[in-house]
Amino acid sequence: MNYRHSFHAGNSADVVKHSLLIALVRALQQKPGALTLIDTHSGCGLYDLRGDQAQRTGEAVQGVLRAFADANPLLDDYRAAVQAVNAGGEPHLYPGSPRILEQLLRPQDFLILNEKHAEDAMALRSAMRGTSAAVHERDAYELWLAMLPTRTSRGVVVVDPPYEQTDERARIAATLAAAHRKWAHGVSLIWYPLKDRAAHVRWKQQLRRLGIPKFLWVEHWLYDADQPGIYNGAGLFIINPPYAFTQALPPLLEALRAALAPEGHKGEIAADWLAD
Template sequence: MNYRHAYHAGNSADVVKHALLIALVRALQLKPGALTLIDTHAGCGLYDLGGEEALRTGEAAGGVLRALADPATELADYRAAVEAVNEQAGAGDTPRLYPGSPRVLAQLLRPQDLLILNEKHPQDAAALRQAMRDTPAAVHRRDAYELWLAMVPPRTARGVVVVDPPYEQTDERARITATLAAAHRKWAHGVTVVWYPLKDRAAHRRWKDQLARLGVPKILAIEHWLYDADQPDIYNGAGLFVVNPPYAFVQDLPPLLSATRKALAPEGHRGSLEASWLTEE
C-alpha cells in the first residue's frame, strides 16, 4: 500500500493521528522534565490542501474539514493546531494549509523540549527544511530505521518516537517489528507511536499477533475503522500502536475517541474508534 503524505493530507487518518499525538504529548508534559520528540518519517511538514496531490484524492473533505466544523470540545486542541498554521499564513477562514506531524509537534514544544525530524525522500526533505525553518527542529535525511535505533535512548530522560511510514515497501511491517524489538532493548521505558493504515482485517490481525509475541509490554492499539464492514480493496481506516502510553493519556482517551469517531463517520456508517491493550504489564 502506498501512503505518501501529500496525497492524503488532512484526511480522517491525519485527524485521528494528530488529535491523539497532541493528547499524548500534553499528558507527558504534565511533568516538567524535558522531552525529546523524534519523527522518523516526517514527510514535508506542511501541506497545501489546494495542491495537485491533495485535490487528486479530495480526502480532506472527510477529515480536517469535518473536524473543523465539529464543535466538540475534545477536538479543540486539534482544531487550534490546524488554525494556527493557517492564521500564520494569512489563509483566512477557509483552511488552505495542513500541518503534518512535524508542525504539530513544533507547536507543542516547551523551552526545555527537543524536536528531531527525519525524512529520506530528497524532495520531501527539502520541503521539510523549508517548512521548519522558523522552528528549533533538527532535520535529518537518513534511513528511518537506522535513525530510530541511533537516537534512542535520547539525551533527555523522557521522549517519544513517532514512526509514520508510507508503507510503500512490502517489508515495512517487518522492519517496524524488528526495529521496535531492538529499540525496546535499548530504551525499555520510552514511548513509541507507530501509525498504520487499515485495509484488511485478517492481515492486520497477523501483524498484531507478531507484535504481541515480541515480549514488549504495554502496547496500546487504537484502531479507527471508518465503515461498519470492510470495503474490499480500499482504505478502511488507520490506527496507532502506542508503547508505554502515560496513565493520564489512557485515562482521558474515551471521550476523545468518541468525539473523533462521531466527527469522522461517513454517511450511513457509525464506524468504530477504540483502544485495547495488545500487551499489558
C-alpha cells in the first residue's frame, strides 16, 4: 500500500492520529520533566488542502472538515492545532505531525524530525523554519534506534510510515524489538492503515510475541462491514502510554467515532491491550 501523505492530508486517519498524539503528549506533560519528541517519518510538515494532490482525493472533506463541523468540546484541542496554521474560517492548510508537535513544545522539550525523501525533506525544513526543531534526512529505522535512549529521561517516538515497501511491517517489528531493549520505558506511537483485516490480525500476533508489556492498540474502522480491497480505516500502536492518557481515552474515542462516521455507517473505534 502506498500512502503518500500529500494525497491524504486531513483525512479521518489524520484526525484520529493527531487527536490522540496531542492527548498523549499533554498527558506526559502533566509532569514537569523535559520530553524529547522524535518523528521518524515527518513528511512535508504542512499541506495545502486546496492543492492538486489533496484535491485529487478530497479526503479532508470526510476528515478535518467533519471535525470542524462537530461541536463536541473533546475535539477542541485538535481543532485549535489545525486552526493555529490557518488565518480563520474553514482550514485550507493542514499541519502534519511536525507542526503539531512543535505547537506542544515547552521550553524544556526537544523536537527531532526526520524525512528520507529529499524533496519532502526540503519542504519540511521550509515548514519548520524559525522553530527549534532539528531536521534529519536519514533512514527512518536507523534514526529511530540511533536516537535512543533519548537525551532526556522521557520521550516519545512517532512512527508514521507510508507503507510503500513490502517489508515495512517487518522492519517496524524488528526495530521496535531493538528499541524496546534499548529504551524499555520509552513511549512509542506507530500508525498503520487498515485494509485487510486478516493480514492485520496476523501482524498483531507477530507483535504480541515481542513480549512488550504495555502495548496498546487503537483501531478506527470506518464502515460497519469491511469493504474488500479498499482503505477501511487506520490504527495506532502505543507503547507505554501514561495512565492519564488511557483514563481519558474512552470519551475521546467516542467523540471521534461520532464525528467521522461516514454517511449510513456508525463506524467503530476501539482500544485494548495487546497481550497473551
